[in-house]
Amino acid sequence: MTLRLKIILLLALVLVLILLTLRVRKRQLDLRYTLSWYFLGAVLMVLVIFPKLLTHAARFIGISDSMNMLFFCGFVFSLVIIYTLTGAVSKQADQIRDLTQRMGLLAEELREEKEKNGEKNGAEE
Amino acid sequence: MKILVVIPAYNERESIVSTVERLKKEAPGLDYVVINDCSKDDTAQLLTAHGMHFIDLPVNLGIGGAVQTGYRYALAHDYDAAVQVDGDGQHDPAFLSVMAKTLEEERADMVIGSRFIRHEGFQSSFARRVGILYFTRLIRLLTGKTITDPTSGLRMIGRKGIAMFAKEYPRDYPEPESVVELLRSGGKVLEIPVVMRERQGGTSSIRFRNSVYYMIKVTLAILIACIRKKGE
Numbered sequence: 001m002t003l004r005l006k007i008i009l010l011l012a013l014v015l016v017l018i019l020l021t022l023r024v025r026k027r028q029l030d031l032r033y034t035l036s037w038y039f040l041g042a043v044l045m046v047l048v049i050f051p052k053l054l055t056h057a058a059r060f061i062g063i064s065d066s067m068n069m070l071f072f073c074g075f076v077f078s079l080v081i082i083y084t085l086t087g088a089v090s091k092q093a094d095q096i097r098d099l100t101q102r103m104g105l106l107a108e109e110l111r112e113e114k115e116k117n118g119e120k121n122g123a124e125e
Numbered sequence: 126m127k128i129l130v131v132i133p134a135y136n137e138r139e140s141i142v143s144t145v146e147r148l149k150k151e152a153p154g155l156d157y158v159v160i161n162d163c164s165k166d167d168t169a170q171l172l173t174a175h176g177m178h179f180i181d182l183p184v185n186l187g188i189g190g191a192v193q194t195g196y197r198y199a200l201a202h203d204y205d206a207a208v209q210v211d212g213d214g215q216h217d218p219a220f221l222s223v224m225a226k227t228l229e230e231e232r233a234d235m236v237i238g239s240r241f242i243r244h245e246g247f248q249s250s251f252a253r254r255v256g257i258l259y260f261t262r263l264i265r266l267l268t269g270k271t272i273t274d275p276t277s278g279l280r281m282i283g284r285k286g287i288a289m290f291a292k293e294y295p296r297d298y299p300e301p302e303s304v305v306e307l308l309r310s311g312g313k314v315l316e317i318p319v320v321m322r323e324r325q326g327g328t329s330s331i332r333f334r335n336s337v338y339y340m341i342k343v344t345l346a347i348l349i350a351c352i353r354k355k356g357e
Contacts, residue, residue: 093296096184097186097190097193097296100182100183100184100186100190101182101186101190101193101194101197103182103183104160104180104181104182104183104194105180105194105197105198105201107180107181108158108179108180108181108198
């Protein structure tokens with residue numbers, strides 16, 4: 001890895017992490033779902049600063065080119081993030097369904113109640 | 126026996142009023158509730174204008190979520206049985222009393238109105254019948270029970286089914302999966318012969334484009350329902 005590439009990658013990573021933090025600060029992103037991105041950024045940063053680690057890791061699992069190891073890591077991380085999102089979406093779909101049904105049931109109850117009261121008032125008049 | 130008729134409706138402006146009117150005429154004494162699943166047409170206005178009893182869902186949930194709303198209503202209002210009748214006029218309310226009688230006398234947990242016992246009336250297209258037969262075989266293989274019409278939307282369930290489905294009900298294409306879930310929990314499922322008509326309006330939720338997805342999704346759902354622990 002050339003020094004130039006190292007600096008460019010580091011700057012890009014720092015920029016991404018800053019943007020991420022700004023969005024969390026504005027509460028546009030939930031920190032809970034942002035943690036995995038921070039983790040990804042941290043790991044990538046360590047690998048960019050110490051590319052030797054990458055070479056060793058690549059050799060260890062039998063990848064000859066260390067750059068491929070980097071891609072492989074990025075890919076695996078992306079899958080983990082997408083997987084956690086699938087879980088989050090499923091949970092939210094359940095919650096939305098529950099809320100929608102409750103709202104429908106409540107609105108019906110309210111309407112019935114009103115109708116009943118209307119009848120009572122009508123009888124009194 | 127206190128019975129609630131649940132009528133899920135999504136964009137059923139052409140048939141919803143006649144479906145409910147027919148129900149009132151042919152099955153008087155039954156309570157009913159239309160679940161308007163956030164229809165894009167004027168189904169809600171029609172229901173209000175005709176003074177019908179309905180629940181308006183603020184967000185479209187699909188057939189599973191809509192029917193489940195009805196079951197939750199049935200549970201909250203202490204009904205003995207709930208029956209799903211589609212809003213498109215396919216289901217004849219005349220069969221409801223036979224279904225209720227079967228449910229009560231046979232102590233069943235679910236009574237399905239099946240088109241394929243006497244093979245009368247609208248029999249669906251050939252491709253669909255093949256698909257339905259496949260599910261019948263799959264369910265027999267997994268549970269040992271023969272359900273001739275596992276995709277039938279005309280189903281009556283008792284208290285056990287209401288409690289179960291109010292808590293957990295499949296989101297889309299719920300019929301075969303929920304039958305398996307009830308069977309797995311030791312429920313008794315019976316079928317009675319019914320005659321169905323061709324839908325009077327609207328479009329089926331299963332079009333050809335979706336049929337491959339439907340077959341795969343429901344097959345997986347049935348298989349997963351079979352490896353779920355009881356009561357989960």
